[in-house]
Amino acid sequence: MNRILNRGIEHKKARWGWFFVLPSLVFFSIFSFYPIINAFYTSLFRKRLLSLRPPTFVGLDNYEYLLKSPDFWNSIKATFIFTLGTFIPIVICSLLLAAFIMSRKRFQKLFQMAFYSPAVLSSVVAATIWLLIFDPRGLANQGMNFLLGTVGTDYKWLASANMVRFSTILVYFWKYIGYFTIIYITGLASIPQSLHEAARIDGANGWKDFWYITIPLLKPTTVLVSIMSMLQCLKTFSTQYLFTQSGAPLEPINVITLNIYNTAIRDHNIGRASSMSVILFVIMLFFTWVQFRASRSGGEVDYM
Amino acid sequence: MNRRFFLVLLCFVVPFSLLLANVIELQFWTHEDPNRTRIENRYIEEFQKMYPNVVIKRVTQSSTKIQELVLTAFAANQGPDIFNMSIEDEYAYIVNGRVAPVNYKAAGYDNKEALLKAYLPGTLAPVHYEGEIYGLPLEITNWCILLNKKVFKDAGLDPEVDYPKTWEEMVEVSEKLTIREGQIITRRGFDFRYPYYLVAFMPMVEQLGGKLISDDGKKAIINDEAWLKFLDYMAAWGPNGLNLGSPTYKNARSLFNRDNNDIGMCTTGLYQLARIKADNPEFYESKEWMVVPFPQFENAVNYVPAHYYGHYYMVNSQKPKENQEMAWKFISYMLSHAEEYLEEVAIIIPTNELLESETFKNYPYSDVFISDLEKSTVVYFSEFSAKVQSLIKEAVESVMLSRVSSADALNTLRRKVQEVLDDQF
Numbered sequence: 061m062n063r064i065l066n067r068g069i070e071h072k073k074a075r076w077g078w079f080f081v082l083p084s085l086v087f088f089s090i091f092s093f094y095p096i097i098n099a100f101y102t103s104l105f106r107k108r109l110l111s112l113r114p115p116t117f118v119g120l121d122n123y124e125y126l127l128k129s130p131d132f133w134n135s136i137k138a139t140f141i142f143t144l145g146t147f148i149p150i151v152i153c154s155l156l157l158a159a160f161i162m163s164r165k166r167f168q169k170l171f172q173m174a175f176y177s178p179a180v181l182s183s184v185v186a187a188t189i190w191l192l193i194f195d196p197r198g199l200a201n202q203g204m205n206f207l208l209g210t211v212g213t214d215y216k217w218l219a220s221a222n223m224v225r226f227s228t229i230l231v232y233f234w235k236y237i238g239y240f241t242i243i244y245i246t247g248l249a250s251i252p253q254s255l256h257e258a259a260r261i262d263g264a265n266g267w268k269d270f271w272y273i274t275i276p277l278l279k280p281t282t283v284l285v286s287i288m289s290m291l292q293c294l295k296t297f298s299t300q301y302l303f304t305q306s307g308a309p310l311e312p313i314n315v316i317t318l319n320i321y322n323t324a325i326r327d328h329n330i331g332r333a334s335s336m337s338v339i340l341f342v343i344m345l346f347f348t349w350v351q352f353r354a355s356r357s358g359g360e361v362d363y364m
Numbered sequence: 365m366n367r368r369f370f371l372v373l374l375c376f377v378v379p380f381s382l383l384l385a386n387v388i389e390l391q392f393w394t395h396e397d398p399n400r401t402r403i404e405n406r407y408i409e410e411f412q413k414m415y416p417n418v419v420i421k422r423v424t425q426s427s428t429k430i431q432e433l434v435l436t437a438f439a440a441n442q443g444p445d446i447f448n449m450s451i452e453d454e455y456a457y458i459v460n461g462r463v464a465p466v467n468y469k470a471a472g473y474d475n476k477e478a479l480l481k482a483y484l485p486g487t488l489a490p491v492h493y494e495g496e497i498y499g500l501p502l503e504i505t506n507w508c509i510l511l512n513k514k515v516f517k518d519a520g521l522d523p524e525v526d527y528p529k530t531w532e533e534m535v536e537v538s539e540k541l542t543i544r545e546g547q548i549i550t551r552r553g554f555d556f557r558y559p560y561y562l563v564a565f566m567p568m569v570e571q572l573g574g575k576l577i578s579d580d581g582k583k584a585i586i587n588d589e590a591w592l593k594f595l596d597y598m599a600a601w602g603p604n605g606l607n608l609g610s611p612t613y614k615n616a617r618s619l620f621n622r623d624n625n626d627i628g629m630c631t632t633g634l635y636q637l638a639r640i641k642a643d644n645p646e647f648y649e650s651k652e653w654m655v656v657p658f659p660q661f662e663n664a665v666n667y668v669p670a671h672y673y674g675h676y677y678m679v680n681s682q683k684p685k686e687n688q689e690m691a692w693k694f695i696s697y698m699l700s701h702a703e704e705y706l707e708e709v710a711i712i713i714p715t716n717e718l719l720e721s722e723t724f725k726n727y728p729y730s731d732v733f734i735s736d737l738e739k740s741t742v743v744y745f746s747e748f749s750a751k752v753q754s755l756i757k758e759a760v761e762s763v764m765l766s767r768v769s770s771a772d773a774l775n776t777l778r779r780k781v782q783e784v785l786d787d788q789f
Contacts, residue, residue, distance in 0.1 A: 109439045110460040196548050196613060212546010218612040219603055219765045305428070307558055307611030309761045325432055327751045328456060330439075
């Protein structure tokens with residue numbers, strides 16, 4: 061009798077659960093699933109954005125073209141340089157910053173606000189601000205010349221291939237470091253204080269406490285931060301777009317998303333652009349899976 | 365109850381009455397230009413008074429943003445009734461049947477021949493496709509060199525005598541005008557308009573005998589020697605060469621109006637004069653500026669000024685016939701004010717009537733612009749001109765900024781442009 065009653069309650073709860081997740085499911089289906097399926101379908105056609113003629117079915121020709129195209133491989137290279145150059149420092153530095161902020165007795169909120177504020181800015185505004193800073197007569201050259209004691213050196217922030225890569229990484233790092241720091245702060249706050257106290261009683265110093273207690277217990281947060289930051293980096297667009305519009309060379313920062321945009325909007329080749337987005341989707345899916353697998357290898361985290 | 369009934373009634377009556385009144389709403393998308401906005405808003409008001417059943421909504425966007433907006437709107441079959449862009453961006457709309465041919469009667473002409481006769485020969489050629497005309501020109505623009513006399517005098521030069529006539533002289537004069545703090549340029553003598561490679565850079569190649577595409581349209585990059593000389597020149601101009609300018613500095617044309625002693629010369633069209641007048645009337649009135657012809661290389665084999673380009677008003681072919689007809693009427697009404705466009709916006713609507721008028725002849729430096737325009741040819745336009753332009757940009761920037769050799773940059777450019785030609789479908 062009790063079992064039947066429990067099943068009835070669970071059923072009712074499940075129904076309400078479905079009811080509450082339905083709006084997000086509908087939203088997700090319309091704005092995510094449908095475009096993904098549509099992009100895959102379009103990628104099988106030769107289709108011009110402005111053409112009124114029906115698109116021609118070409119099977120996997122667009123994929124074959126891309127895999128043979130030096131430009132596409134350059135985009136893969138540019139995307140990976142940017143992603144590795146950005147997301148690894150972001151994960152490490154945001155953890156260190158979060159630990160630093162949590163260790164402060166005063167001004168915690170002030171630090172959080174200061175670090176988080178760039179994340180509130182739109183990427184376009186952020187890139188525009190940095191364009192002024194990276195101008196040859198801007199703050200970046202002035203600052204470097206002051207710090208290094210050089211006079212009138214142009215560090216070519218937007219001009220040389222390596223510097224323009226570094227500049228895009230710097231902008232992204234500056235913009236998102238605060239956001240991920242806040243996530244780490246939430247993770248740090250959820251670790252029971254009693255565990256730290258027990259470690260101290262057992263003779264652990266600050267470093268050992270951080271290394272053997274905090275870091276292992278932060279694993280779910282680290283997985284979340286690393287996946288989120290990696291996906292953000294793979295999807296980077298506006299900084300590279302604005303920089304190239306302002307005269308920076310295209311090749312070093314021609315990330316996949318920028319190539320997709322140019323192929324679709326500049327070249328009107330929507331079929332090929334769709335193939336590139338499908339490949340990017342597969343890359344993102346693969347690395348997310350790899351990170352999940354890697355995170356599971358050490359077992360689940362349990363605070364009890 | 366009565367109030368609710370009245371509201372419901374209103375909801376039904378208003379759309380029906382609009383339908384009965386046959387209201388035509390025209391969406392008119394164009395690029396930002398405050399001088400144009402002022403006069404075109406007035407034309408809209410006047411036109412709506414003449415045709416009370418017409419409502420015109422003018423929407424402006426920056427000249428780069430509008431290309432994306434118009435493209436995506438058309439891709440979704442939601443394009444505006446009327447729009448204008450540069451011909452390099454518009455041509456694909458003609459080829460793909462997205463725009464309607466000119467309705468000659470609605471535009472105030474008896475037939476196509478009468479329309480062609482009204483305009484400067486050749487200026488409608490870019491929109492002449494399969495026997496029909498697909499656009500009416502808002503402006504035909506060619507670029508010359510705008511020069512700040514104060515900067516010349518400050519460097520001990522006489523602008524009237526020492527202005528650069530050749531690209532070699534451009535380097536010499538710029539070297540004298542440029543001020544640097546170490547490697548950082550604080551005043552450039554001259555700098556190019558970097559995004560506009562088809563308009564202002566291709567003529568340099570053509571002066572040396574080079575071509576972008578062979579006459580039969582099948583082969584990319586003609587005359588390597590000319591291209592290499594051009595690329596070497598650009599590499600020498602850049603930060604790794606003589607350090608006279610770079611695409612990463614703020615664009616020269618925008619700085620010129622401010623007269624802040626940071627730029628000596630820039631490449632621009634007649635429209636710039638109206639913008640100086642609006643932005644910095646004191647500088648405009650001081651007459652401390654002048655316009656000189658587009659330079660040539662010393663050993664040029666062809667005399668080639670900057671290519672001219674046109675902004676053409678076009679009408680969406682997917683709109684109802686009555687909208688199209690009214691759109692051509694409105695376009696024609698706007699363009700009938702050619703003299704006012706010249707006086708207020710400094711743009712040339714290339715009608716024979718305007719070019720023969722005293723207003724045009726008396727306009728400052730119109731003689732310099734028209735002299736170059738007469739020798740100029742239209743910018744390269746095709747369905748792929750935007751891509752080709754970006755490929756030339758890549759090549760030039762790679763030699764200027766990334767120390768790529770001119771030969772390597774040219775080979776890459778050839779491969780990519782050839783691919784564009786081979787990939788046409």
